Amino acid sequence: MASFPLPISISEVNSLSDEQFESVFGNVIELCTDAAAEVKKKRPFQDVTALCDAFQSYLEDISLADKVVILKLHPDLAGRLAARGELTPESAGEQRAAGLDGLTAEQKRVMDESNQRYKLKFGFPFIICARENKVQSIIEGLQRRYNNSQEQEIITGIYEVKKICKLRILDIVKH
Numbered sequence: 001m002a003s004f005p006l007p008i009s010i011s012e013v014n015s016l017s018d019e020q021f022e023s024v025f026g027n028v029i030e031l032c033t034d035a036a037a038e039v040k041k042k043r044p045f046q047d048v049t050a051l052c053d054a055f056q057s058y059l060e061d062i063s064l065a066d067k068v069v070i071l072k073l074h075p076d077l078a079g080r081l082a083a084r085g086e087l088t089p090e091s092a093g094e095q096r097a098a099g100l101d102g103l104t105a106e107q108k109r110v111m112d113e114s115n116q117r118y119k120l121k122f123g124f125p126f127i128i129c130a131r132e133n134k135v136q137s138i139i140e141g142l143q144r145r146y147n148n149s150q151e152q153e154i155i156t157g158i159y160e161v162k163k164i165c166k167l168r169i170l171d172i173v174k175h
């Protein structure tokens with residue numbers, strides 16, 4: 001991670017070395033360092049919106065197969081990695097913000113079963129921007145979206161990844 005205090009200004013973003021840029025933005029899309037490696041080539045950015053747009057374009061322009069790879073990089077919400085304390089700091093903070101670290105036994109059972117069922121149907125985890133939700137809306141979304149088609153869920157999953165990405169960038173860059 002960065003060896004300087006965050007947040008940083010857009011001009012500081014533009015002055016980072018390639019290596020620093022990849023380190024600072026390497027997890028704005030969960031575990032997807034390729035995105036930062038591509039986006040760094042688009043510098044300079046005029047403002048934080050332009051930087052966010054570049055990551056969003058990356059997510060739009062990749063193939064369907066690569067979109068699925070990105071969805072698969074995400075941890076389950078309130079899943080095994082969370083229980084083991086092995087989430088990335090970003091994901092841990094987001095899951096905490098939604099209240100997922102304080103589930104009742106019944107909520108945990110429903111989450112586990114619904115996550116499992118969803119993953120079995122689609123082949124990738126259920127993804128939602130946790131910071132924009134609370135436990136109840138996450139459980140509802142998980143159950144409602146199970147009825148969607150594969151194609152719809154790839155689109156919706158990537159849409160949620162874009163929201164997660166934007167909030168992570170706004171934690172890093174002054175705006």
Ligand SMILES: NC(=O)N[C@H]1NC(=O)NC1=O
Nearest residue numbers: 075091094127128129130
């Ligand atoms: N599965 C899933 O949605 N995970 C992600 N959501 C979020 O807000 N942070 C994550 O890691």
